[in-house]
Amino acid sequence: MSANQIGLEMPQKELNFKIGSEKNSFPVVVINDSNQFASFQIDIAAAGADTQAIDYEWFTVSPDVSVKIPPGDLVEFVVSIIETPIPGFTGIMNITVKAFSIELREENRAVMRIILEEGAGRSHLDLDAPFYKIQATPLENIEIPILIGNPSKQNTNVTLTCLGLPDSWLPKGNIQQFPLKPGAKFKTAFLCNPPFDHGTISQLYNFTIAVSHTNGSSSESQCTLEVLPKGSLEFLCSPKKQTIPSNRDWTSWWKFWQSSPAIFTLIADNASNLPQKIDFEIENVQTSDYSDFSFEISPNEASVEPFSKTELSLEINKSRSWFAKVQKLNLFVKANWQDPRVNTVDEIQAVEVVIKPVIPTILAVILMVLMLIFIWWLSWLNPNNPFPPHKGAVTSVQFDGTGTYGISSSNDRTMRKWAIDGFYLPWVNQDLGSIGEAQKAIRVARFRPVNNDFVAAGLENGEIQIWKSDNIGKSPLATFSNQADDRVFDLAYTLDSRTLFSGHGSGAVLRWDLQNLFTNPPTQPSQIKKFDFAVASIALVGQDDSTLAIAGRYNQLVLWNWVKDTVKVIPYPKVGGQDDYIQSISATDRKRNMLATGDNQGYIAIWDLKTCLQSDRPCEMLDGWENAHHGKPVRSVAFSEEGCYLASGGDDKEVKLWMLTGNGKRVSSFINGKTLDVKPSNINAVDIHLTNRDVLIMTGTGIGRVFGQQSDRLFNLGCDKNEN
Numbered sequence: 001m002s003a004n005q006i007g008l009e010m011p012q013k014e015l016n017f018k019i020g021s022e023k024n025s026f027p028v029v030v031i032n033d034s035n036q037f038a039s040f041q042i043d044i045a046a047a048g049a050d051t052q053a054i055d056y057e058w059f060t061v062s063p064d065v066s067v068k069i070p071p072g073d074l075v076e077f078v079v080s081i082i083e084t085p086i087p088g089f090t091g092i093m094n095i096t097v098k099a100f101s102i103e104l105r106e107e108n109r110a111v112m113r114i115i116l117e118e119g120a121g122r123s124h125l126d127l128d129a130p131f132y133k134i135q136a137t138p139l140e141n142i143e144i145p146i147l148i149g150n151p152s153k154q155n156t157n158v159t160l161t162c163l164g165l166p167d168s169w170l171p172k173g174n175i176q177q178f179p180l181k182p183g184a185k186f187k188t189a190f191l192c193n194p195p196f197d198h199g200t201i202s203q204l205y206n207f208t209i210a211v212s213h214t215n216g217s218s219s220e221s222q223c224t225l226e227v228l229p230k231g232s233l234e235f236l237c238s239p240k241k242q243t244i245p246s247n248r249d250w251t252s253w254w255k256f257w258q259s260s261p262a263i264f265t266l267i268a269d270n271a272s273n274l275p276q277k278i279d280f281e282i283e284n285v286q287t288s289d290y291s292d293f294s295f296e297i298s299p300n301e302a303s304v305e306p307f308s309k310t311e312l313s314l315e316i317n318k319s320r321s322w323f324a325k326v327q328k329l330n331l332f333v334k335a336n337w338q339d340p341r342v343n344t345v346d347e348i349q350a351v352e353v354v355i356k357p358v359i360p361t362i363l364a365v366i367l368m369v370l371m372l373i374f375i376w377w378l379s380w381l382n383p384n385n386p387f388p389p390h391k392g393a394v395t396s397v398q399f400d401g402t403g404t405y406g407i408s409s410s411n412d413r414t415m416r417k418w419a420i421d422g423f424y425l426p427w428v429n430q431d432l433g434s435i436g437e438a439q440k441a442i443r444v445a446r447f448r449p450v451n452n453d454f455v456a457a458g459l460e461n462g463e464i465q466i467w468k469s470d471n472i473g474k475s476p477l478a479t480f481s482n483q484a485d486d487r488v489f490d491l492a493y494t495l496d497s498r499t500l501f502s503g504h505g506s507g508a509v510l511r512w513d514l515q516n517l518f519t520n521p522p523t524q525p526s527q528i529k530k531f532d533f534a535v536a537s538i539a540l541v542g543q544d545d546s547t548l549a550i551a552g553r554y555n556q557l558v559l560w561n562w563v564k565d566t567v568k569v570i571p572y573p574k575v576g577g578q579d580d581y582i583q584s585i586s587a588t589d590r591k592r593n594m595l596a597t598g599d600n601q602g603y604i605a606i607w608d609l610k611t612c613l614q615s616d617r618p619c620e621m622l623d624g625w626e627n628a629h630h631g632k633p634v635r636s637v638a639f640s641e642e643g644c645y646l647a648s649g650g651d652d653k654e655v656k657l658w659m660l661t662g663n664g665k666r667v668s669s670f671i672n673g674k675t676l677d678v679k680p681s682n683i684n685a686v687d688i689h690l691t692n693r694d695v696l697i698m699t700g701t702g703i704g705r706v707f708g709q710q711s712d713r714l715f716n717l718g719c720d721k722n723e724n
Helices: 361-378 610-614
Strands: 006-009 014-018 025-032 041-046 059-062 074-081 091-101 106-117 126-128 133-136 142-149 156-163 175-180 185-192 204-213 219-227 231-238 241-244 262-272 276-284 294-298 302-304 308-317 327-337 343-345 348-355 394-399 405-410 414-419 431-437 442-447 454-459 464-468 478-480 488-493 499-504 508-513 527-530 535-541 547-552 556-561 566-569 582-587 594-599 604-608 620-625 634-639 645-650 654-659 674-678 683-690 694-701 706-712
Touching: 006 091, 006 106, 025 091, 025 106, 041 059, 041 074, 126 219, 133 142, 142 156, 142 204, 156 185, 175 185, 231 327, 231 348, 241 262, 241 308, 262 276, 262 302, 262 327, 276 294, 276 308, 302 308, 308 327, 394 694, 405 442, 405 694, 414 442, 431 464, 442 488, 454 488, 499 535, 499 547, 508 535, 547 582, 556 582, 594 634, 594 645, 604 645, 610 620, 645 683, 645 694, 654 683, 654 694, 654 706, 674 706
Parallel strands: 014 106, 133 219, 231 343, 241 348, 394 442, 394 683, 488 535, 535 582, 582 634, 634 683
Antiparallel strands: 006 025, 025 074, 041 091, 059 074, 091 106, 126 142, 142 185, 156 175, 156 204, 204 219, 231 262, 262 308, 276 302, 276 327, 294 308, 327 348, 394 405, 405 414, 414 431, 442 454, 454 464, 464 478, 488 499, 499 508, 508 527, 535 547, 547 556, 556 566, 582 594, 594 604, 604 620, 634 645, 645 654, 654 674, 683 694, 694 706
């Protein structure tokens, strides 16, 4: 083994001094016994001292690091002891002096004996705080016991602090101060009284007992307080008795055999400091058979915060007999609380449901009369009988320019003409008969803008047919197509009626030249534009009819300038997958820069296309809203002429009217729109027309019906102007 390259000499082997005095230094000589330049450092360790627990400097070394010295040279360090390494210790102690060098990667050690006499040095108090979990019940006094010991030989003033608990929990404060004599111990306690309120939840609370004194270092101890559960849980059911049907349920009198469920309000009252969850069980008192009635609790499982109440709804349904006596259901509703550590009150409630028959005996005569009326209503004597003229789903509807007539197309392969007055006057027959019948389902029908004397029809097999709108003739005037079985989903005329655009399921958009329609009908489209998504709806926008808005699958929305053959994509706010479609778009007749869109995720948006039609700037979305039809798909939207009203229909079976400002946003007082009608089937198509005083809506449903709705024009909202 090679000799140590670091020499260590201490001329003084013992040091006798008093803490706080100035005569507390001793020299240490380090010799470079290596063959290279090296720098050296000194470190001191005291026997019996906890180096991790010492939070103060108890010695100094000068210099901190020596300069590099040549082989054979030496450097002298001076070590000064300024505090005792063990708080409160006096007596004999050995300390180890370690010399080391980073360059040589070696060290050498020597032991120094020191005799510590009592002086003005640092002392450390003994703190004995609860190491166990303290438990407390709200509104009850408990003590947090503390024991403080002074191992030093000096008097000191102690400050004891409780940290981490709210001040309101400590009625006598969180700070205590007292003197402590040398070698003495002092027993004290903090009084804790947790309140019974929202801030005292039953759980564990960590807190700290900190001690400091005037004659030494501070210390602290971590403790835990557990607040125990307290309070009660109460369950109430109101009312105790309900009737099916309700005596006040006149909302569906015309469906007298049906009735709304019996609804009870369940109140879960958590008057405790425990968070709770609650669910319920229903028991039939008479029998264990649940097949003769059904129930639903909403929500089935509820969270009830401490010191709060939660209301739930219990709906009980039971079919009613046509001719029978009154039936009764006697039920027990049992509340199951998740945490039973507090008392429960009235956890079982008895309720009664009285079920009345559909037809009491005393109403038999009235029923007979109603049956006769009903038979008449179903007969051909009633022009408004419930058998719809269309035998398949309606696919499109449209007003003519004056609002006098309307047309509809259907999957039953027919187009029909309608007298608009017949929708609102019961003595006028609205159905004017069939315009024509094709060989395939008709997906869309559109009036020719000039004179409205012809109707263009787009068929399931990809054909486009032109028919006269006055019901004369049983065959189309012209038929043309580009590709067989490429379904036509929408048609759009230019304002001069010389050009017709068709949108197809393959993604193709075709332009047809109709200037010589009857002398030289087109055999091929004048222009073909192919898109990578199925086209569901098209609309001409802008003032010169040079741009076509196109929407469809994957929620794609683009502007095609067919004159320049350029395409601009409008970023749609709803990212779409293969099952997502923008089902319908509509542009205003007079403000051709405004566009409305509706998709099958239930989202409606209003766009201002002015900037993106006239420049490279993006299009502006003026307004957009979710759940336009209660989360169901929006199948059709239609703008009024000035863009002050927007009609929409969807799979929630509602026909809605949206009132807009002049800036294209929804009017705040009608932010959720106005429901004009609710039908028994999906609304597939809508169109809108304004009269002097009214907003007229024409709708087509999934079961072949065509309806009319009516609403007053609202001139006071700022957008719609009364021109009379």
